Amino acid sequence: MQRLYFLIPDKETTSVIVDELNSMGLTKDELHVVGKDWRPLEKEGVPVASLIQTSDVVNASKRGAIAGAVLGLILGLIAHFMLIDTNIVWITLGMIVFGTLFGVWASTMVGVSVRDVKVGKYDKAIKRGAMLLIIDVPDEQEEVFKNTIKRHHSDVIIDKISTKDQKQNVPEGH
Template sequence: MRRVYFLAPDITTTKKIVADLSLAKIEEKHIHVIAKRGTPLEDLPEANLLQKSDFIPAVEQGLAVGGATGLLAGLVAIALPPASTVIAGGVLLATTLAGAGVGSWLSGMIGMNVGNRRIKEFEDAIEAGELLVLVDVSADRVTEIESRIKQHLPQVEVEQTEPRVPAFP
């Protein structure tokens, strides 16, 4: 899956695009709209916390850093003199898993309170009243979706396409 980002000038145009995307068999759960705080989106699919925050990248980073730290702590623990080889494997596995768990949990908590890094470049346009639309599509449909969007907004530039989208929404 790839995530396509584009800006729409108003709610009316955004509704037309979302309706057209629905006709193209893009489920509503794969369309996310972000608007200025206080803007009524009516029946448009609003982006949730996972799209608005840095939660998923933070969990991924915390998992990697925490796992590496746990592995290092496990290696230090088995390097101490009273370690036996049977116990050493269990200690190494336990510290790696504990480090990965704690790292992903703490990073996720922090990431929920940080705005999405990928959306930061659109903040000025959103504050000016434009709507940011994120559409999750398979890689082979990106060109088709871009052309459908350009039917409604010929001047639109698809701002960014993410190479991958997390498996869970």
């Protein structure tokens, strides 16, 4: 799946594009809009982007799970060597599970407050009244969607998440 970002100049064009994307087979679960005045679009049935689409919460929880599991493994091994006559398997597994859960919880709390790098890139335009439409499309159909929208709406800016953008979205300290 590819996540595409369409910066659209106004609500009316956004509504037309959403209708076009629906006719091309995209469902409401694959479309999300971000904008200053999104309420009229929501009344038309255009799904509004949630924290999952506009923040770094998903990536942060993945990083937290990995970091927590590694820390749990290390602490489990340390506990085993400090507490003689203990079962290394149960202590280590327990610490890994605890570390993973704690890592997910802690990093999710941080991830909610970190703006998604691509959404943040368009904050100024959104504040001026533009709408950001986020769509998830299958890899093999990415060009079809981009070309169709560009052909009908040349004023729309189309972007997608790149590997560089994903790495750039790591908050300081991680």
